[in-house]
Amino acid sequence: LLAGTAGRPLAGRRAVVTAGPTFEPIDPVRGLTNRSSGKQGYAIAAALAERGAEVTLVSGPVALAVPPGVNRVSVETAVQMQAAVEAVLSDPAGPADIAVMSAAVADWRIDTVAGGKIKKAPGGPPTFSLIENPDILAGVSAPGPLRPALVVGFAAETTDLEANARAKLSRKGCDWIVGNDVSADVFGAEANAVTLFRRDGTTQTWARQSKTAVAQALADRIADHFNA
Ligand code: CTP
Numbered sequence: 400l401l402a403g404t405a406g407r408p409l410a411g412r413r414a415v416v417t418a419g420p421t422f423e424p425i426d427p428v429r430g431l432t433n434r435s436s437g438k439q440g441y442a443i444a445a446a447l448a449e450r451g452a453e454v455t456l457v458s459g460p461v462a463l464a465v466p467p468g469v470n471r472v473s474v475e476t477a478v479q480m481q482a483a484v485e486a487v488l489s490d491p492a493g494p495a496d497i498a499v500m501s502a503a504v505a506d507w508r509i510d511t512v513a514g515g516k517i518k519k520a521p522g523g524p525p526t527f528s529l530i531e532n533p534d535i536l537a538g539v540s541a542p543g544p545l546r547p548a549l550v551v552g553f554a555a556e557t558t559d560l561e562a563n564a565r566a567k568l569s570r571k572g573c574d575w576i577v578g579n580d581v582s583a584d585v586f587g588a589e590a591n592a593v594t595l596f597r598r599d600g601t602t603q604t605w606a607r608q609s610k611t612a613v614a615q616a617l618a619d620r621i622a623d624h625f626n627a
């Protein structure tokens with residue numbers, strides 16, 4: 400063992416992490432978004448970097464500092480987030496080894512964004528039609544030369560955590576899903592209760608702990624995966 404590698408078990412690995420919400424504009428002053436502070440994703444990016452990985456954090460709009468040693472790419476919409484992730488995956492530096500998709504991506508966007516501010520009118524409120532956003536996690540998980548060796552998704556659920564998480568694992572084609580019980584106080588909070596569901600059927604549940612501790616535990620499992 401080389402000196403220093405014990406504390407940096409992900410040295411030489413490249414990782415892409417998505418975090419935060421996406422913001423889908425309606426007009427120049429309004430938009431559609433999801434609830435996400437970005438804290439969990441930022442903590443995961445930090446934990447992977449601490450273990451030696453070269454981390455690109457593709458982040459929606461959040462009020463958080465860039466973790467030390469992490470390269471942040473800031474985006475607003477789901478389409479921009481997908482393009483930024485694809486840019487990391489097709490980097491001439493080589494394929495990414497790890498993808499952790501923790502962003503709360505807006506499922507829909509407004510089909511026609513108004514160029515100017517929509518004004519209140521006597522005829523009543525405007526109506527909007529929505530189109531579905533691309534599923535970034537499913538795209539990253541699709542088999543192919545650019546697929547990272549380990550793709551981890553999240554499932555934020557208010558009911559039936561295991562069934563919903565397992566369904567997402569197979570529907571999206573990722574390797575692991577971090578199931579997140581959001582029925583209790585999670586959004587913007589410091590603590591999180593999660594269960595890791597793996598494609599091989601194994602699970603791991605962590606007691607409610609800080610988002611930093613969840614990130615450390617997940618990064619340790621990722622390091623184990625590459626050093627088994
Ligand atoms: N995700 C993504 N791109 C999307 C939607 C979701 O990459 N357009 C990712 C999230 O980052 C997360 C996982 O997919 O890792 C699950 O997101 P979730 O919203 O729970 O799944 P959906 O398939 O959108 O299902 P739901 O109808 O429950 O919202």
Ligand code: CA
Binds near residue numbers: 504505506
């Ligand atoms: Ca969704």
